[in-house]
Amino acid sequence: MASTHAHARSAWSGKWAFILAAAASAVGLGNMWRFPYLAAKYGGGTFLLTYLVLVFTFGVSLLLLETALGRKTGQSAIGAFKQFGKKYAFIGILASTVPFIITPYYCIIGGWVTKYAAAYLINGPEALADGGDFFTGFISSNTESFLWMLLFMAIVFIVVSLGVKGGIEKANLVMMPALIIMAVGIALYTLTMPGAVDGALYYLTPDFSKFSPELVIGALGQMFYSLSLAMGIMITYGSYLDKKSSLTQSVARIGGFDIGVSFLAGLMIVPAAFVAMGSGEAVAANSGPSLMFVILPTVFADMGGAATVVGFLFFLLVLFAALTSAISLTETCTSIVQDGAGWSRKKALCAVIGVVTVAGIFVNLGYNGLSFIEPMGEGTTLLDFFDFISNSVIMPIVALLTCIFVGWIIKPKAIVDEVKISSEFKVEKAWTVIIKYVAPVLVVVILVAFVAQTFGLISF
DSSP states (O other): OOOOOTTOOOOOSSHHHHHHHHHHHHSSHIIIIIHHHHHHHTTBHHHHHHHHHHIIIIIHHHHHHHHHHHHHHTSOHHHHHHTTOGGGHHHHHHHHHHHHHHHHHHHHHHHHHHHHHHHHHHTOHHHHOSTTHHHHHHHTOSSHHHHHHHHHHHHHHHHHHTOIIIIIIHHHHHHHHHHHHHHHHHHHHHTTSTTHHHHHHHHHSBOGGGOOHHHHHHHHHHHHHHTTTTSSHHHHHHHTSOTTSOHHHHHHHHHHHHHHHHHHHHHHHHHHHHHHHSSHHHHHTOOHHHIIIIIHHHHHHTTGGGHHHHHHHHHHHHHHHHHHHHHHHHHHHHHHHHHHHOOOHHHHHHHHHHHHHHHHHHHHGGGTTTTTOOBTBTTOOHHHHHHIIIIIIIHHHHHHHHHHIIIIISOTHHHHHHHHTTSOOTTHHHHHHIIIIIHHHHHHHHHHHHHHHHTTSSOO
16 A cells, blocks of 8 residues: 555545534534524424425535535635635635634533533432522532533543544444434433423424514524534535545435434423423523523423433433534644644644633633623623624624635536536536525525624514
8 A cells, every 4th residue: 555645634434424423513502402492482393394494405505515615625614715716715714713713612511511411420410400500600610610621622632633533433423323312212201201292292383373584594593503504614524525425415414414303302302391381482481501501400300210310311412412513623623724734633633722722711711700701791701702703793604605605706516516426416406596596695694683683683
């Protein structure tokens, strides 16, 4: 075998390794705490149907575009755009800022989840079901929250350091099936609780009176975060893919995986929270961290003897979801540095570890030492600010620029030809219309709506 260049590009061992990795990247905290809350807020089944339609039109179209761009160029985000001319590198640079902003704060939340999984075994379920004091005390602690964040980071860095085949593929091969089995088990167990069936019916039955522009914008935003779009991840993962694997089949399966796990998360969480609160409206009023770290521990504590096991398994499942996403974010950062600086993978990863750790400590200080900094008004933290900048501002701008770049500058044919190397492209015409006309409009809607909502100009 001929010796390869020192900076030989990593590669997946096959199509399914890529599908599993991309699905693992897509399945993260957003599926676990945003999706169930949005489904509860927007009439259950109506939201599910809207989400399904959006993922398999708009979502999969953008996934296909990014993956094909990565495979065509064999580069991560900056290099991929730069190949078409130096003046386009800025789109890649903007996309590349996203994983660097998200990874540090994602690891903080990952630390919270790790702590909770451990706390079910150490402190017991009653200690966690105290209406939020345990959670507040933990995140504002001077040492403990930092230690759990660093523990979570250490796991992520070790997996990424083992490489694409030796680390990321192997970790996903264990965590993804385990995640799905646990989700099914907990969902089934939850449904045996008194009152849970009403919650399940509320979640599954479409209430078309709840259909509104808000619902569509909520579903659009959720799909956007959930599928790892516009953050350089799919371009990087696509660049590790061989020319034989069918891109159209792969992205459809990734979309299917994402919907499946989101659906299961809702089936676990909505009926469980329904038991504790008695109505969909009450569930909808509690989103994000409070739903996961305050409401659900209360539900689990009422399960008697099973509370420790169910609580531990639930947070272990969420931990796996957080880890698989954090791994893909860290891998993307590493690939960006490696391609951009021309460094070895090891040197690039060391640089990323340094940046992510320092940034994570800084953002985490927003809950204790720097809590006086309220960047977006009263009660907001540094984490809220970085979340808003990355998710609601930069990502829609990157998606818009990417659609304009492919739809109007290099022309869709460049991507279509890449897709056709390995598969038929029956929906070529529809895809082209979505990328040129539909997607840019929808992305502008997301951008305007989320910025306006944050500054209180409109409310959802």
